[in-house]
Amino acid sequence: MSYQQARWTEPLIFELSKPGRTAVSLPEKSPEGVNIPKKLLREQLGLPEVSEPQVVRHYTRLSQMNWSVDSGFYPLGSCTMKYNPKICEELAALETVTCVHPRQSEDTVQGALELIYKLEKYLAEIVGVSRVTLHPSAGAHGEFTGMLITRAYHKFKGEEQQRTEVIVPDSAHGTNFASAAMAGFSVVVVPSDARGRVDLDALKNAVSDRTAALMLTNPNTLGLFDDQILGITDIVHGAGGLLYYDGANLNGIMGKTRPGDMGFDIVHYNLHKTFSTPHGGGGPGSGPIGVTRELERFLPVPVVEYDRKRDHYYLDYDRPDSIGKINGFYGNFGVLVKAYAYILLMGAEGLTEAAETATLNANYIMRKLLGVKGYELKFDSGRPCKHEVVFSAEPLKRETGATAKDIAKRLLDYGVHAPTYYFPPIVHEALMIEPTETEPREELDHFVDALKAIAEEARSSPEKLRTAPHATAIGRLDEVKASREPILSWRMHKKSRPRMPTSSVEIIREMRARS
Amino acid sequence: MRVGHPYIPNTREIREQMLREMGIASIDDLFADIPEKIRLKRALKLPRAMSELEVKRHMKAMLAKNKPFTQMLSFIGGGAWPHDIPSHVQALARRSEFVTSYTPYQPEASQGMLQTLFEYQSMIAELVGLDVANASMYDWASALGEAALTCARITRRKRFLIPKLISPERRVTLQTYVVGPGLEVAEIGYDRKTGRLDLSQLRAQLGQDVAGVYVENPSYLGFLETQVEEMSDAAHKAGALFVVGVNPISLGLLKAPGDYGADIVVGEGQPLGNPVSFGGPYLGIFACRGEMKLVRQMPGRLIGMTTTLEGGKRGYCMVLATREQHIRHERATSNICTNNALCAVSAAIYLASLGPQGLRGVAERCAANASYAMKKLNAIHGLKAPIFDAPHFNEFTLNCDGTRMSIEKLNSKLLERGIQGGISLRREFPELGETALLCTTELHSREDIDRLAEELEEIVGGQR
Ligand SMILES: Cc1ncc(COP(=O)(O)O)c(C=O)c1O
Numbered sequence: 002m003s004y005q006q007a008r009w010t011e012p013l014i015f016e017l018s019k020p021g022r023t024a025v026s027l028p029e030k031s032p033e034g035v036n037i038p039k040k041l042l043r044e045q046l047g048l049p050e051v052s053e054p055q056v057v058r059h060y061t062r063l064s065q066m067n068w069s070v071d072s073g074f075y076p077l078g079s080c081t082m083k084y085n086p087k088i089c090e091e092l093a094a095l096e097t098v099t100c101v102h103p104r105q106s107e108d109t110v111q112g113a114l115e116l117i118y119k120l121e122k123y124l125a126e127i128v129g130v131s132r133v134t135l136h137p138s139a140g141a142h143g144e145f146t147g148m149l150i151t152r153a154y155h156k157f158k159g160e161e162q163q164r165t166e167v168i169v170p171d172s173a174h175g176t177n178f179a180s181a182a183m184a185g186f187s188v189v190v191v192p193s194d195a196r197g198r199v200d201l202d203a204l205k206n207a208v209s210d211r212t213a214a215l216m217l218t219n220p221n222t223l224g225l226f227d228d229q230i231l232g233i234t235d236i237v238h239g240a241g242g243l244l245y246y247d248g249a250n251l252n253g254i255m256g257k258t259r260p261g262d263m264g265f266d267i268v269h270y271n272l273h274k275t276f277s278t279p280h281g282g283g284g285p286g287s288g289p290i291g292v293t294r295e296l297e298r299f300l301p302v303p304v305v306e307y308d309r310k311r312d313h314y315y316l317d318y319d320r321p322d323s324i325g326k327i328n329g330f331y332g333n334f335g336v337l338v339k340a341y342a343y344i345l346l347m348g349a350e351g352l353t354e355a356a357e358t359a360t361l362n363a364n365y366i367m368r369k370l371l372g373v374k375g376y377e378l379k380f381d382s383g384r385p386c387k388h389e390v391v392f393s394a395e396p397l398k399r400e401t402g403a404t405a406k407d408i409a410k411r412l413l414d415y416g417v418h419a420p421t422y423y424f425p426p427i428v429h430e431a432l433m434i435e436p437t438e439t440e441p442r443e444e445l446d447h448f449v450d451a452l453k454a455i456a457e458e459a460r461s462s463p464e465k466l467r468t469a470p471h472a473t474a475i476g477r478l479d480e481v482k483a484s485r486e487p488i489l490s491w492r493m494h495k496k497s498r499p500r501m502p503t504s505s506v507e508i509i510r511e512m513r514a515r516s
Numbered sequence: 517m518r519v520g521h522p523y524i525p526n527t528r529e530i531r532e533q534m535l536r537e538m539g540i541a542s543i544d545d546l547f548a549d550i551p552e553k554i555r556l557k558r559a560l561k562l563p564r565a566m567s568e569l570e571v572k573r574h575m576k577a578m579l580a581k582n583k584p585f586t587q588m589l590s591f592i593g594g595g596a597w598p599h600d601i602p603s604h605v606q607a608l609a610r611r612s613e614f615v616t617s618y619t620p621y622q623p624e625a626s627q628g629m630l631q632t633l634f635e636y637q638s639m640i641a642e643l644v645g646l647d648v649a650n651a652s653m654y655d656w657a658s659a660l661g662e663a664a665l666t667c668a669r670i671t672r673r674k675r676f677l678i679p680k681l682i683s684p685e686r687r688v689t690l691q692t693y694v695v696g697p698g699l700e701v702a703e704i705g706y707d708r709k710t711g712r713l714d715l716s717q718l719r720a721q722l723g724q725d726v727a728g729v730y731v732e733n734p735s736y737l738g739f740l741e742t743q744v745e746e747m748s749d750a751a752h753k754a755g756a757l758f759v760v761g762v763n764p765i766s767l768g769l770l771k772a773p774g775d776y777g778a779d780i781v782v783g784e785g786q787p788l789g790n791p792v793s794f795g796g797p798y799l800g801i802f803a804c805r806g807e808m809k810l811v812r813q814m815p816g817r818l819i820g821m822t823t824t825l826e827g828g829k830r831g832y833c834m835v836l837a838t839r840e841q842h843i844r845h846e847r848a849t850s851n852i853c854t855n856n857a858l859c860a861v862s863a864a865i866y867l868a869s870l871g872p873q874g875l876r877g878v879a880e881r882c883a884a885n886a887s888y889a890m891k892k893l894n895a896i897h898g899l900k901a902p903i904f905d906a907p908h909f910n911e912f913t914l915n916c917d918g919t920r921m922s923i924e925k926l927n928s929k930l931l932e933r934g935i936q937g938g939i940s941l942r943r944e945f946p947e948l949g950e951t952a953l954l955c956t957t958e959l960h961s962r963e964d965i966d967r968l969a970e971e972l973e974e975i976v977g978g979q980r
Pocket of ligand 1: 080
């Protein structure tokens with residue numbers, strides 16, 4: 002195995018600038034002048050001036066220094082980095098998608114409304130809820146929407162003042178805590194038990210007439226299915242609270258069980274995980290939520306409805322109990338098109354096969370790595386995991402001093418993206434591995450072999466880990482300095498220049514001088 | 517042999533072999549910990565799986581029921597603006613190394629995305645005249661919501677002032693965002709003649725409880741605020757932050773908000789190289805002054821410039837993560853995690869391609885087209901465009917009170933003739949009468965505008 006990422010010394014686009022260059026041509030100017038008083042106009046604009054070939058080379062080179070699913074294995078736990086079918090991109094790029102304005106007259110957007118209406122129905126069936134809204138832009142946005150619906154529900158019942166607490170397990174993702182807080186709730190944390198499940202006794206103690214909701218993901222962030230789920234829902238419902246399902250981990254159970262059947266009242270989806278819409282270097286995603294019949298009245302406006310008699314889809318704003326709006330229009334439509342295509346491509350059978358294979362692949366890695374010196378499972382190794390598995394590298398750290406981060410960095414040299422590390426927080430030196438269903442067995446074997454080899458290296462040549470990665474575009478960065486003396490823009494860089502060492506341009510100049 | 521699934525490389529045979537090696541009898545054993553009672557014992561009720569060819573046919577037919585603005589003449593804007601996206605911008609932003617990557621958690625392997633986002637931050641900073649811009653929010657409306665929350669955190673105050681003439685989408689989103697901390701959103705009226713925010717009302721509303729003052733420039737109805745310095749001074753005198761909302765294209769021409777006192781700038785980055793796509797995905801712009809007091813309270817991801825540990829090379833990484841949810845949990849500045857990074861990539865490439873001259877050129881064409889359209893339409897008997905006596909950027913109001921037709925009727929007559937008219941403001945601002953909001957960009961030719969005027973003349977004239 003050998004891997005080497007592209008390694009361009011690519012200056013900032015500003016450093017390529019020369020007066021008078023441009024990468025666009027514009028249509029002829031209208032003879033009509035601009036009718037804006039001079040005092041409102043700007044005198045100067047510090048954008049770079051570069052030609053089209055330069056722009057193309059610059060961003061092509063940058064793209065070559067960027068790991069992606071299309072480059073290789075990306076087992077980033079909790080993120081479901083599965084392959085994204087190209088056909089979905091093609092469909093989302095159609096003019097009948099990209100050139101449709103959200104405020105066009107309803108008669109001219111019937112295709113878009115139909116897609117939204119049908120996608121809602123499919124998603125509702127997949128998790129077993131009554132109604133879905135596609136508005137939220139990402140998982141966390143769905144959580145926020147769900148928490149506002151929780152608030153609206155308790156207000157509707159006259160208990161808004163009293164129900165101020167949201168319960169979150171200690172293994173939860175950071176967004177859960179933050180979303181509850183953003184909606185004005187205080188957060189109560191419950192611990193996990195020895196098997197990584199919600200500690201039922203602690204939960205019983207935590208619930209009260211102040212409980213607004215419990216936020217939970219199942220399978221949890223350890224990749225384990227909480228088999229006490231029915232007990233959990235009973236306890237929370239018994240106390241008058243709602244159950245919120247964080248759908249980040251849906252890929253492990255699709256077609257096998259449904260959050261709605263487990264008793265959840267509000268369920269979010271990450272279309273950019275489970276439904277294969279690409280992650281775009283950090284987004285855009287889409288985080289629809291589904292709710293029970295009782296909560297439908299609180300969904301954001303507008304809701305897409307269908308008038309069978311007229312065979313006409315329309316936007317319904319007349320929903321007096323709605324929480325309002327959470328973004329400008331109707332959600333990330335361009336992303337929804339991809340998820341809709343994906344569901345049609347997979348069908349019920351394909352989605353189930355995806356969940357089964359994702360689970361099989363994670364268990365395969367678990368089995369292969371179990372017993373390898375240096376790595377261990379902290380919770381319940383006797384049971385199968387679901388779509389992901391969380392190992393602890395604590396034994397290796399004790400033995401050699403190498404951290405989970407060192408291992409992660411060294412993995413990059415093996416041509417594999419690092420797993421998520423140091424999450425969930427309840428596992429020390431956590432390596433959270435999510436292979437997804439779109440990896441061939443050969444890749445899984447390579448990954449396991451790499452982890453074994455790295456454990457050996459930690460013993461025989463520990464500096465290889467400490468100084469890793471070597472095969473990437475750049476070596477380890479000074480992230481502490483980056484936050485302590487932040488340089489967040491070209492403007493700030495120009496002001497702080499003396500602090501910075503050589504710029505790329507200067508490096509190039511030096512190299513030229515040397516050769 | 518059964519043919520495998522195109523996206524699932526481990527065929528049934530391979531899976532069975534893996535199971536055998538693992539000593540597991542059946543795949544179902546891996547799901548045995550799901551309680552019997554909640555196991556799904558039937559297939560999901562979904563359409564049967566289709567081939568790629570079938571999906572293409574089916575979806576193209578369904579989406580063909582949409583009428584894109586490329587197949588008609590459209591004058592609709594109002595927070596989502598059609599513009600030309602240069603071919604190379606689309607080609608670069610669609611490179612799968614960008615598209616199929618995620619949050620650059622491993623900076624060494626993700627320098628491409630990091631540097632591109634740093635360049636995005638830098639170009640937005642230049643555009644708005646502030647030192648710091650984050651690496652994206654979901655859209656303008658949600659960025660405005662976050663701005664109000666940011667102001668409240670910084671000032672520990674609970675009132676947020678907004679103009680009455682604001683898009684209903686943004687106003688309602690803002691109101692939804694501030695439910696948590698219980699902020700009060702109050703509206704400031706406008707001058708009937710010019711549309712401008714009423715300065716005396718603003719001054720009267722400004723007290724010790726005001727966290728932020730928000731204005732939009734250009735305004736939702738297209739006119740420009742000409743007293744922004746006064747507003748900024750008034751806000752600052754009361755200890756409030758001054759927040760400005762923008763259409764970034766306008767900043768090719770207009771003064772940067774940072775130069776007239778803005779502490780925070782939000783806006784819709786969609787027109788910077790992103791299609792209108794029926795409302796999303798868009799690009800929430802969020803920028804602020806470089807003062808750490810503000811930056812530490814800022815929501816969202818920030819990319820910073822640094823060096824390699826041994827100090828020799830420049831590199832980029834995520835910074836100030838201690839503001840964010842994964843570290844700070846319920847005390848984070850926001851819950852945002854996945855953002856709209858790829859839209860920021862498009863914006864970076866778009867801005868780099870246009871440069872100062874190109875962006876100015878686009879802005880000039882947008883504004884010149886609007887002023888030509890206003891002149892033509894205003895000359896039609898019974899129509900008034902604009903209703904406000906003020907300079908406008910690329911959007912303007914059209915009123916038909918002088919005809920006996922409602923604005924909806926006018927719009928539907930236009931639609932019959934293949935023209936999508938403006939957004940009816942009947943329900944949003946009934947006090948403005950039979951009025952619509954129209955938008956022009958560089959996509960419109962002089963002939964397009966002439967055609968609109970001719971059709972309107974016929975429609976209005978024919979009715980008399
Ligand atoms: C378990 C879990 N919950 C919630 C989220 C938040 O989702 P998003 O990033 O789409 O906002 C994530 C995403 O990383 C996650 O892994």
